Amino acid sequence: xxxxxxxxxxxxxxxxxxxxxxxxxxxxxxxxxxxxxxxxxxxxxxxxxxxxxxxxxxxxxxxxxxxxxxxxxxxxxxxxxxxxxxxxxxxxxxxxxxxxxxxxxxxxxxxxxxxxxxxxxxxxxxxxxxxxxxxxxxxxxxxxxxxxxxxxxxxxxxxxxxxxxxxxxxxxxxxxxxxxxxxxxxxxxxxxxxxxxxxxxxxxxxxxxxxxxxxxxxxxxxxxxxxxxxxxxxxxxxxxxxxxxxxxxxxxxxxxxxxxxxxxxxxxxxxxxxxxxxxxxxxxxxxxxxxxxxxxxxxxxxxxxxxxxxxxxxxxxxxxxxxxxxxxxxxxxxxxxxxxxxxxxxxxxxxxxxxxxxxxxxxx
Numbered sequence: 485x486x487x488x489x490x491x492x493x494x495x496x497x498x499x500x501x502x503x504x505x506x507x508x509x510x511x512x513x514x515x516x517x518x519x520x521x522x523x524x525x526x527x528x529x530x531x532x533x534x535x536x537x538x539x540x541x542x543x544x545x546x547x548x549x550x551x552x553x554x555x556x557x558x559x560x561x562x563x564x565x566x567x568x569x570x571x572x573x574x575x576x577x578x579x580x581x582x583x584x585x586x587x588x589x590x591x592x593x594x595x596x597x598x599x600x601x602x603x604x605x606x607x608x609x610x611x612x613x614x615x616x617x618x619x620x621x622x623x624x625x626x627x628x629x630x631x632x633x634x635x636x637x638x639x640x641x642x643x644x645x646x647x648x649x650x651x652x653x654x655x656x657x658x659x660x661x662x663x664x665x666x667x668x669x670x671x672x673x674x675x676x677x678x679x680x681x682x683x684x685x686x687x688x689x690x691x692x693x694x695x696x697x698x699x700x701x702x703x704x705x706x707x708x709x710x711x712x713x714x715x716x717x718x719x720x721x722x723x724x725x726x727x728x729x730x731x732x733x734x735x736x737x738x739x740x741x742x743x744x745x746x747x748x749x750x751x752x753x754x755x756x757x758x759x760x761x762x763x764x765x766x767x768x769x770x771x772x773x774x775x776x777x778x779x780x781x782x783x784x785x786x787x788x789x790x791x792x793x794x795x796x797x798x799x800x801x802x803x804x805x806x807x808x809x810x811x812x813x814x815x816x817x818x819x820x821x822x823x824x825x826x827x828x829x830x831x832x833x834x835x836x837x838x839x840x841x842x843x844x845x846x847x848x
Contacts, residue, residue, distance in 0.1 A: 488802055489614035489739075490540045491732045492709070493551060493724060495717050496607040497558060497846075498575055499532045499567040505577040505839040507532035507605055510565045511585065517561035525558060529590050530582040530604050534558060534569075540614075544729045544804050551721045559847055568839075571846040573607055573642025573656030573716030576825065576838045592692055600662050607717040608656070609639065611728045612709035613735040620739060621703035621710040622675050626748045627738035628701050629668055629756060630775040632714045633763035634791055637784050639715035639727055640767035641821030644829050644838050653767025653822035656716050657760070660698075664690035668756045669699035671748075678703070710735060719821030719845040726811050733798035733808075740798070749776055767822045768815065785816055821845065 501508050509531035518525045518534075526535040536554040541547040555571070562569040582605040584594040594601045615621045640653035652658060661667050665685055672678045685691045694705060700714035712731045718724040742748075759773040762781065766772065772784040792799075792809070799805035819827065824845065828837040 488542070489732065489735065490542055491547060491614070491728055492538050492540050492612040492707075493547065493728050494526075494535055494537045494610040494612075495551070495554070495571070495724060496528060496533055496535045496609070497555075497717065498570045498572055498605065498607050499534065499562055499565075500570055500575060500577070500839070502566070502568045505568075505575070505835060507575050507577075507579050507582065508567050509583045510562075510567045513565035514558070514561045514567060514569075517564040518557055521557050521561065523554060523557045523561075525561070527585045527587070529585060529593065529601060531585050532575075532579075532582060532605060533607060534562075544725055544802070544807070547728055548721060548725045551724050555721055555847060568843060569846060570839070570842045571607070571641070571717050571719055572821070572825075572842050573640075573654060574645045574659070575605055576644040576647070576835055576842065578646045579605055589692070593696070596689065596692060597663070603659070606656050606660055608660070608713060609715045609717045609724060609727060610711055610713040611731040612704055612707055612711050613732050614708060615710050615735065615739065617708070618675050618703050620742070622672050622678055623742045623748070624710045624735050624738045625669055625699075625701045625703070626671050627741060628710075628712065628734055629671065630749055630751045630759070631734055631791065632668055632700050632712075633756070633759040633775065634772060634784075634788055635712070635727060635731065636714050636716075636760065637763035637767050637770075637772055638730075638788070638815075639718045639723060639820065640764070641716040641719050641825070643767070643822040644825045644835070647835050649826060649829060652765050653770070654716050654764040657714075657764045661760075663696075663698050665696055666698040667700060668753075668760060669701060670753070671750060675703075716821065719824065719842065720848040722811060722848070723815065723820060726808065726815070729799075729802065729804050729808055730795065733795040733802060733804075736798040736801070737795055751775055755779060768820045769823055788812065
């Protein structure tokens with residue numbers, strides 16, 4: 485694993501009332517309690533959200549230790565502030581409002597984007613993987629575009645919303661797509677091409693600053709990494725580690741293909757969009773569109789199996805191949821967040837059951 489890139493993870497969490505499950509505006513209080521425990525939480529766009537960030541990790545086991553600790557500290561801090569921490573893509577209950585966090589930037593975003601911002605409350609997960617330079621990040625972005633729907637299906641964790649089954653495993657991704665700079669990125673001819681599109685979005689007012697490049701894979705603004713941000717926040721720490729490990733292996737595979745001169749896949753935007761919707765709708769236990777091969781819908785488990793074969797050399801280099809296969813087998817059997825939410829909901833149509841399952845998974 486001499487040349488394996490480092491990895492880091494950012495997870496967003498929802499703060500809810502322990503009794504009702506409704507989002508509560510207490511992120512500043514929670515962050516204060518977490519700081520007393522030595523953990524810095526980031527305040528998100530709305531006051532019912534906080535974000536954790538790991539340090540750089542070189543192994544999946546290091547990452548698991550950090551994520552588990554951060555979730556525990558954030559949950560304890562939330563409890564001290566009279567709230568409950570949930571790893572869910574969206575609140576399962578009916579949210580009455582998502583107050584904007586009171587920084588100047590967030591207030592400007594709220595003023596510019598109206599209900600898109602004020603109906604946010606969306607929790608995702610961002611995986612940073614080290615790359616040699618910005619050109620490499622653009623090359624990786626192009627190569628990962630067709631694979632992003634699989635990561636979305638794998639981590640789907642927002643099936644229940646507003647006290648109802650949304651009809652989608654990841655309703656978060658549908659709502660997130662309302663931002664003009666969100667979703668799958670275009671295929672870029674170069675870093676200059678990327679910069680020109682960002683400049684156009686800024687000039688049009690579709691973004692206030694380059695921090696609002698919300699594409700599901702992008703060169704990081706702050707770090708020498710490519711950032712993959714397609715997924716719901718996974719329900720459990722183990723699922724987050726699986727997401728990060730697969731993402732890391734995918735980036736390693738993309739970099740190896742780039743060095744070998746293999747052509748990057750050119751997949752039409754409408755095909756990628758269709759694969760996104762299918763992943764958001766069906767999730768892990770449905771079907772997925774095989775974007776890079778047949779363009780047909782097959783069981784998601786079968787498309788994932790073909791993808792794992794492509795990632796196998798990188799997973800072996802990381803020493804994670806057996807663990808990934810075992811974890812994915814377990815996940816297919818036991819279900820991901822969306823599957824567990826739906827199972828709890830169908831039992832009695834009681835939102836308290838969904839909240840209890842989500843709370844337990846958050847610290848699993």
